[in-house]
Amino acid sequence: SQQGEEDPQALSIQEGENATMNCSYKTSINNLQWYRQNSGRGLVHLILIRSNEREKHSGRLRVTLDTSKKSSSLLITASRAADTASYFCATSGNTPLVFGKGTRLSVIA
C-alpha cells in the first residue's frame, strides 16, 4: 500500500505563479524524496530531504519536512510551462522507496 499521499491530485496555475503540493505519510522515515515525471517518460529525481532536516532548497524548488505531522511540501516558485508534469513523493524507511500517487501540475502560459 502507498505510504505517501500527495495533495492535491491535480493543480492548474498560471505561468509565474508558485505551485505548492503536499505529501503525507504514515510511518517513520529515513528520508523523503520528490520526483517529477513528464508525460510518457520515466521519473526524475528532484530533491531528497533527510528526517533530521526541516527545509531544503534547490534552484526554484523548496522542500519542507515536518516529521511530527508526517508531512512534506514541495514549492515550485515562478512556475514555467516546462514545469507541467506529475510530481511524486517517495518515502524511505526500512523498506524500499514507496511512492505516492502523484500530483498532476499544469502550468498555463
Add this chain to the structure above:
Amino acid sequence: DAGITQSPRHKVTETGTPVTLRCHQTENHRYMYWYRQDPGHGLRLIHYSYGVKDTDKGEVSDGYSVSRSKTEDFLLTLESATSSQTSVYFCAISGTGDLNEQFFGPGTRLTVL
C-alpha cells in the same frame, strides 16, 4: 534515462503467453527495481534486487518473477500474462539503497489482450 535501457519499449501480447522484459544498466549500481504504473495507483514496486542472484518481493509481486545473473541485467518475467498485467513497467537503479536517489529507465508499455 542515461545509463538505463529497457527492452522492448512496447509490446502487445495475448493472455496466457509468457513475457520477459529486460532492464540493462551501465552504471554498475547495486540495486535494481521493477515497478508498474497504473492510473489511480501510482507507482508500485514489483520486485527488487540488491545484488547478483539476490532478489526480494515488492508490493505487487504475484504473477511476476525476476532474475539477475549479472550486475547489469535485471529481467522481469510474466509466466502467463493476464489482462490485469497491462501496464507501463519501469526499471530503476540506485547505488546504495534508499539513501540515494533512484534513476529510472524510459519504461515499457505492455498490453495484454
